[in-house]
Amino acid sequence: DAETGNWWLKYEDIYVGYWPGGLFTTLADAANLLEWGGEVARPANGPRLATKMGSGHFSSEGGDGISCSVKNIECLNATTNAFVQPTAAVAVAEVKNCYDINNVGITATDGYVIYFGGPGKSDIC
Structure with missing residues (x-):
């Protein structure tokens, strides 16, 4: 989520996983x-x-x-x-x-x- 910095896992149209952006100090913009x-x-x-x-x-x-x-x-x-x-x-x-x-x-x-x-x-x- 570019606005909040949180990371989401989505299956079809259902969100099944969530990680607060604060857990990932080096992933503010993207992951490689x-x-x-x-x-x-x-x-x-x-x-x-x-x-x-x-x-x-x-x-x-x-x-x-x-x-x-x-x-x-x-x-x-x-x-x-x-x-x-x-x-x-x-x-x-x-x-x-x-x-x-x-x-x-x-x-x-x-x-x-x-x-x-x-x-x-x-x-x-």
Whole structure:
């Protein structure tokens, strides 16, 4: 929000996230990098994770209807005031035996797409 300096996350026509501008001392005008992600965690000495991520299926098991997806990923270019798709996205899954991610990229029908997920429930999770 150029007037208040606050940052908003919007899904379709619904605002789903808000960060006061005061949290970001170097982002008064714009950002040159965006990051997002998900996390499944447990206490350091707690039981192994039994938590699924997404649908509980690895992205390698299939796309639509099987693993979880995020589609039509865009960000607002403050200079042109136009929405643009990512150009250099990097997808990382830190514990591949538990969860994975497939950085599909730009598609003709769904814009920029990623698939992700996994069952957890592994001795290394």
